[in-house]
Amino acid sequence: MNFDNNLRALVTGGTRGLGQALVQQLRERGVTTVSLARTADVDDPLFLAADVGRDDAAGIAARARELAGGPIDILIHNASTLGPVPMPALADLHSRDLAHVFEVNTLGPARLTRALLGPMRAQGRGLILAISSDAAVHGYAGWGAYGASKAALDSLTRSLAAELEGTGVAVASVDPTEMNTKMHRDALPDVDPGTLASPSDIASRILTRVQRTPLPLRFVAEAV
Amino acid sequence: MLRAAHQTRPWRATRVLDRYGVSSITELATRFSPGDLLVLNDAATVPASLHGQVAGRSVELRLVPAIGAPFSSARKAVLFGAGDWRQDTDTREPPPALAIGDRIRIADVSIEVLQIDSRSPRLVTLRFPFEGDSFAAFLYREARVVQYQHLTSALALEDVQTPYGGPAWSVEMPSTGRPITFEVLDQIRARGAKVAWLTHAAGLSATGDPALDQMLPFPERYLVRKETVRAIRSARRVIAVGTTSARALEAAQDAIRTGPASTIEGVARNKIGPSTPLAIVDAILTGVHSPGESHYELLGAFVNEEELARMHRVAEESGLRAHEFGDLMLVARERPTRPTLARPRRRSP
Ligand SMILES: NC(=O)c1ccc[n+]([C@@H]2O[C@H](COP(=O)([O-])OP(=O)(O)OC[C@H]3O[C@@H](n4cnc5c(N)ncnc54)[C@H](OP(=O)(O)O)[C@@H]3O)[C@@H](O)[C@H]2O)c1
Numbered sequence: 001m002n003f004d005n006n007l008r009a010l011v012t013g014g015t016r017g018l019g020q021a022l023v024q025q026l027r028e029r030g031v032t033t034v035s036l037a038r039t040a041d042v043d044d045p046l047f048l049a050a051d052v053g054r055d056d057a058a059g060i061a062a063r064a065r066e067l068a069g070g071p072i073d074i075l076i077h078n079a080s081t082l083g084p085v086p087m088p089a090l091a092d093l094h095s096r097d098l099a100h101v102f103e104v105n106t107l108g109p110a111r112l113t114r115a116l117l118g119p120m121r122a123q124g125r126g127l128i129l130a131i132s133s134d135a136a137v138h139g140y141a142g143w144g145a146y147g148a149s150k151a152a153l154d155s156l157t158r159s160l161a162a163e164l165e166g167t168g169v170a171v172a173s174v175d176p177t178e179m180n181t182k183m184h185r186d187a188l189p190d191v192d193p194g195t196l197a198s199p200s201d202i203a204s205r206i207l208t209r210v211q212r213t214p215l216p217l218r219f220v221a222e223a224v
Numbered sequence: 225m226l227r228a229a230h231q232t233r234p235w236r237a238t239r240v241l242d243r244y245g246v247s248s249i250t251e252l253a254t255r256f257s258p259g260d261l262l263v264l265n266d267a268a269t270v271p272a273s274l275h276g277q278v279a280g281r282s283v284e285l286r287l288v289p290a291i292g293a294p295f296s297s298a299r300k301a302v303l304f305g306a307g308d309w310r311q312d313t314d315t316r317e318p319p320p321a322l323a324i325g326d327r328i329r330i331a332d333v334s335i336e337v338l339q340i341d342s343r344s345p346r347l348v349t350l351r352f353p354f355e356g357d358s359f360a361a362f363l364y365r366e367a368r369v370v371q372y373q374h375l376t377s378a379l380a381l382e383d384v385q386t387p388y389g390g391p392a393w394s395v396e397m398p399s400t401g402r403p404i405t406f407e408v409l410d411q412i413r414a415r416g417a418k419v420a421w422l423t424h425a426a427g428l429s430a431t432g433d434p435a436l437d438q439m440l441p442f443p444e445r446y447l448v449r450k451e452t453v454r455a456i457r458s459a460r461r462v463i464a465v466g467t468t469s470a471r472a473l474e475a476a477q478d479a480i481r482t483g484p485a486s487t488i489e490g491v492a493r494n495k496i497g498p499s500t501p502l503a504i505v506d507a508i509l510t511g512v513h514s515p516g517e518s519h520y521e522l523l524g525a526f527v528n529e530e531e532l533a534r535m536h537r538v539a540e541e542s543g544l545r546a547h548e549f550g551d552l553m554l555v556a557r558e559r560p561t562r563p564t565l566a567r568p569r570r571r572s573p
Pocket residue numbers: 012013014015016017018019036037038039040050051052053077078079080081104131132133134175176177178179180181182183184199
């Protein structure tokens with residue numbers, strides 16, 4: 001999908017880190033972009049206060065459309081939670097926390113996709129991009145809930161892609177690799193931030209890649 | 225008497241009655257051919273029922289669709305008394321009598337009564353203390369979906385969306401579209417027929433007050449996109465999906481027929497009945513309606529009384545389900561009777 005002034009996007013988790021960079025760069029490319037997060041950004045007229053893990057997806061979809069002034073063409077599932085930090089081993093993880101990680105990282109995005117998909121199909125145009133993680137593919141101690149929720153998000157993306165073949169709605173997930181953000185500091189506070197990629201660099205790679213076809217089902221941002 | 229559907233059903237369970245008999249929704253596409261255009265209402269449904277307190281008494285507000293911006297602070301609503309949707313709207317306790325300036329409390333929010341309609345004290349204009357997205361956020365947090373007494377369990381917001389719904393304009397679901405999934409739409413397109421969308425703010429189906437029910441449907445906002453205007457002009461037969469789609473198309477008839485090929489916005493004030501000449505719509509796909517209902521009256525604009533009565537008999541004999549989440553009826557005019565249609569026809573090559 002080529003970005004232009006006629007497109008509208010919704011980026012969840014748009015107030016920090018990668019999400020903020022995606023919002024800014026989409027806007028620079030002319031795309032009317034709604035930024036969603038739980039904590040209000042009072043300076044952004046296209047900010048939508050909501051919790052993807054809790055709020056009704058039909059409501060988020062309707063509000064995003066209303067703020068954007070028309071149908072959402074690009075949906076980026078970027079908001080995500082690690083669960084409790086420091087990240088406990090699965091043996092120590094409360095089932096409530098496990099469920100919450102899935103609500104935010106997997107089920108919320110699945111509901112939001114469903115709520116925004118109809119108008120995309122009606123128009124025969126759309127892009128749904130899920131921000132995944134290396135933890136979706138590899139097992140790391142302490143990353144069980146997060147990794148499983150991202151693996152499930154990848155799996156939903158694959159099925160959705162198969163269901164939407166030929167409809168004009170493109171679907172993919174991307175591993176953004178390690179970036180210098182709050183989430184990374186929360187997970188691994190001892191890592192030297194100088195060794196990490198900047199979220200704006202990764203955002204620019206991701207947006208460049210999704211404008212090229214064919215779009216792979218899953219890609220790694222660094223390998224673009 | 226027709227029975228209502230008691231619960232939401234999978235879309236594939238929907239049956240469709242037309243002049244040839246009853247078939248499955250999965251065969252709906254076979255009824256259409258090149259030159260046909262189906263026009264669907266893509267309005268999404270907002271939760272529009274709010275429970276509050278006024279002077280120590282309970283009141284339910286059901287919002288009437290906005291005529292202007294969907295989330296402007298001044299909003300009309302119909303009041304219902306204590307009780308809930310499990311009771312028949314006609315037998316519920318009347319709402320408390322309100323005066324201008326009264327305040328209704330909902331959660332921690334105070335809503336002011338701005339106006340009371342002269343025709344019924346149940347129809348009021350309220351001022352909410354917010355506008356735009358904060359009003360929308362309040363509604364999606366505090367309001368519930370308008371419920372139907374014929375159902376056995378309460379509906380969630382997700383239950384009252386159509387597969388393609390977008391703009392949050394409706395307070396009740398434009399329900400004909402619910403089983404018209406993209407699978408069905410793709411089958412229709414594969415037959416060479418076309419589909420297009422308009423947006424129409426579908427309003428309340430019942431008010432609990434006979435005086436107000438007489439006034440239904442209220443004026444409702446609509447928007448017909450320019451692609452849809454073009455598609456209508458080049459179609460040989462226009463099939464409205466749902467009564468709201470039919471109402472919008474007929475309300476917009478002058479602009480559709482003679483205006484420039486641009487997006488049309490307006491407020492529908494028309495009421496379609498047996499004596500209404502139809503200018504745009506040739507057929508309608510709608511729920512199964514019974515004599516005495518305003519939607520049955522509307523069908524009288526398409527076919528004569530005998531044919532309607534005959535279809536209704538077949539619906540009863542086949543055990544079709546009425547109301548929201550029920551079955552459908554495809555009612556087509558015998559022969560388009562427009563004598564002087566200014567609408568340009570498909571040019572022959
Ligand atoms: N950083 C990395 O090294 C790395 C590596 C691999 C993958 N990722 C993935 O990249 C994406 C972005 O991560 P990031 O590092 O940029 O994270 P971040 O800096 O922590 O930012 C997260 C954003 O999401 C919002 N958010 C969190 N929970 C939310 C909820 N329940 N509902 C709505 N918004 C919510 C946050 O705002 P509020 O808190 O105000 O809601 C914030 O805007 C995530 O999907 C993450 O899993 C990151």
